[in-house]
Amino acid sequence: MKVIVTDDYEIMSREAAKVVAAEVKSKPDSVFALPTGGTPLGLYAELIRMHKEEGLDLSKVSTFNLDEYIGLPLNHESSYHYYMYDKFFNHVNVSEDRVRIPNGLIENPEEESLAYEWAIKRAGGIDLAVLGIGRNGHIGFNEPKTEFGSLTRPIYLAKRTIEANARFFGEDPDSVPRQAISMGIRTIMNSTKIILLASGAEKARAINQTVHGPVTEMVPSSVLQLHPDCTLILDEAAADELEPSANGFVPGPGTRTMIY
Ligand code: GLP
Numbered sequence: 001m002k003v004i005v006t007d008d009y010e011i012m013s014r015e016a017a018k019v020v021a022a023e024v025k026s027k028p029d030s031v032f033a034l035p036t037g038g039t040p041l042g043l044y045a046e047l048i049r050m051h052k053e054e055g056l057d058l059s060k061v062s063t064f065n066l067d068e069y070i071g072l073p074l075n076h077e078s079s080y081h082y083y084m085y086d087k088f089f090n091h092v093n094v095s096e097d098r099v100r101i102p103n104g105l106i107e108n109p110e111e112e113s114l115a116y117e118w119a120i121k122r123a124g125g126i127d128l129a130v131l132g133i134g135r136n137g138h139i140g141f142n143e144p145k146t147e148f149g150s151l152t153r154p155i156y157l158a159k160r161t162i163e164a165n166a167r168f169f170g171e172d173p174d175s176v177p178r179q180a181i182s183m184g185i186r187t188i189m190n191s192t193k194i195i196l197l198a199s200g201a202e203k204a205r206a207i208n209q210t211v212h213g214p215v216t217e218m219v220p221s222s223v224l225q226l227h228p229d230c231t232l233i234l235d236e237a238a239a240d241e242l243e244p245s246a247n248g249f250v251p252g253p254g255t256r257t258m259i260y
Helices: 009-026 041-054 080-087 109-122 159-169 185-189 201-212 220-226
Strands: 002-006 031-034 062-065 067-069 128-131 153-156 179-182 193-198 230-235 247-252 255-259
Touching: 002 009, 009 041, 009 128, 009 193, 009 230, 041 080, 062 109, 067 080, 109 153, 109 179, 185 220, 193 201, 193 220, 201 220, 201 230, 220 230
Parallel strands: 002 230, 031 062, 031 128, 128 193, 193 230
Antiparallel strands: 002 255, 067 179, 153 179, 247 255
16 A cells, blocks of 8 residues: 655645646546535645646546535535535536546435446546545445445444544534445545545544554445555645555655555
């Protein structure tokens, strides 16, 4: 597993944007899995800048979001639909008919999940999955004990995740949905390339377990050790509990790369 440790959140976001931009340049019709949450905000901002100032062309990419809450209206400010358009899609030239986010309002979430898997297959599979990570090691909304063989499906959120996400629900933290539709671990692991971003001390333990811990369903992100092309892009605080690596090098200012 490759780990890029950056001096701060801004450099972390820029490094991640470079990976996304390189993917688009080498394959303009790349298929992406995209995350939400606080962590990727800097990445989206940098991609918007690259689009506006450097002509990064996203017109042919397809995107699949990792997850969406069940039961929130699409225009609810805390829905992942709202987030993705507000923070990213409204500011770049991604074509709307190539954007897919699970529909958490549909009557039958099982059917929606199946259709989602088929849509990913029809698009040719995911070329690059961009992930965040929960404090308990969840990826997408795959909470501890999720089977590694899981595909897109409706899930119940862990108590810790509901608490962590309450900050996005302002006045009424009790309104955080209890359920979501999430890509499965196998859906994510089938991606050709994966990058995972983490920032801040509250992620340090999960990152330690992701890199050094046993590969166990108790820490969903630990499965990434088994992926042939996975890179973690971290800031110093998130990397704080990592053992030093014997195979380190410094590719440029503000970053160092380690291979585990
Ligand atoms: C949510 C999302 C995850 C995300 C996680 C971390 O649970 N479903 O995809 O990685 O939050 O969010 P943050 O980046 O805000 O810490």
